[in-house]
Amino acid sequence: MDDFGHPDCSALARIGETVRKQLSCEPAVRRFPEERAEVYAVDAFLDTKDCNHLITLIDAMAQPSGLVDEADWPDYRTSYSSDIDVADRTVRKVERRIAALTGLTLDCSESLQGQRYRTGEYFHEHYDWFDTSADYWDRERRCGGQRTWTAMVYLNDVDEGGATDFTRIPISIAPLRGSLLLWNNALPDGTPNPWTMHAARPVVRGVKYVVTKWFRTKPWSQP
Ligand SMILES: O=C(O)CCC(=O)C(=O)O
Numbered sequence: 001m002d003d004f005g006h007p008d009c010s011a012l013a014r015i016g017e018t019v020r021k022q023l024s025c026e027p028a029v030r031r032f033p034e035e036r037a038e039v040y041a042v043d044a045f046l047d048t049k050d051c052n053h054l055i056t057l058i059d060a061m062a063q064p065s066g067l068v069d070e071a072d073w074p075d076y077r078t079s080y081s082s083d084i085d086v087a088d089r090t091v092r093k094v095e096r097r098i099a100a101l102t103g104l105t106l107d108c109s110e111s112l113q114g115q116r117y118r119t120g121e122y123f124h125e126h127y128d129w130f131d132t133s134a135d136y137w138d139r140e141r142r143c144g145g146q147r148t149w150t151a152m153v154y155l156n157d158v159d160e161g162g163a164t165d166f167t168r169i170p171i172s173i174a175p176l177r178g179s180l181l182l183w184n185n186a187l188p189d190g191t192p193n194p195w196t197m198h199a200a201r202p203v204v205r206g207v208k209y210v211v212t213k214w215f216r217t218k219p220w221s222q223p
């Protein structure tokens with residue numbers, strides 16, 4: 001195994017440093033005051049029109065019920081989730097803007113995912129980085145390698161609940177329409193950051209919509 005037992009860790013360290021430098025020059029980007037994890041937010045990253053359009057795309061895919069039987073999904077994550085139209089102009093614009101802000105390369109990223117949480121739905125605590133000792137790692141290693149940064153945009157305000165909580169550090173983000181949340185899944189040395197454990201808390205009232213982009217160390221292709 002390369003990188004002292006942590007696959008892709010030199011690339012992760014390099015990418016982390018590049019993005020950190022770039023974000024520090026962006027006045028709209030604020031870092032949460034927490035040393036243990038690099039978590040950033042940008043308010044009003046997307047306007048209402050773009051948010052509403054993305055919500056329409058997510059709903060359109062979520063509608064044909066029977067195709068996706070949410071009742072059969074494991075309880076770990078009860079939201080609806082899917083790739084959204086990669087050819088859509090707004091999707092492409094959002095992807096380009098995330099890349100421009102962070103300096104990350106779209107080639108090394110998964111296609112934008114749309115997620116919808118209805119009342120009571122949630123995503124239990126987890127890491128976005130891959131467990132490289134798990135069976136799935138062989139597949140992920142070949143289709144882009146380890147995840148580097150996560151970029152997520154909240155598409156609406158939620159009446160109650162639905163916060164993104166970093167469960168091991170005091171960071172809790174309430175959904176706010178158009179705001180971008182960004183974090184580095186690795187430590188500065190490129191090893192997986194255990195402080196990035198996070199959860200999407202249950203929506204208590206209303207519906208929550210987000211789009212998420214995960215970046216990788218290498219060019220990504222559909223597994
Ligand atoms: O919806 C959220 O607040 C977090 C979602 C998340 O952590 C994920 O999709 O990996």
Ligand SMILES: [Fe+2]
Pocket residue numbers: 126127128198
């Ligand atoms: Fe996550």
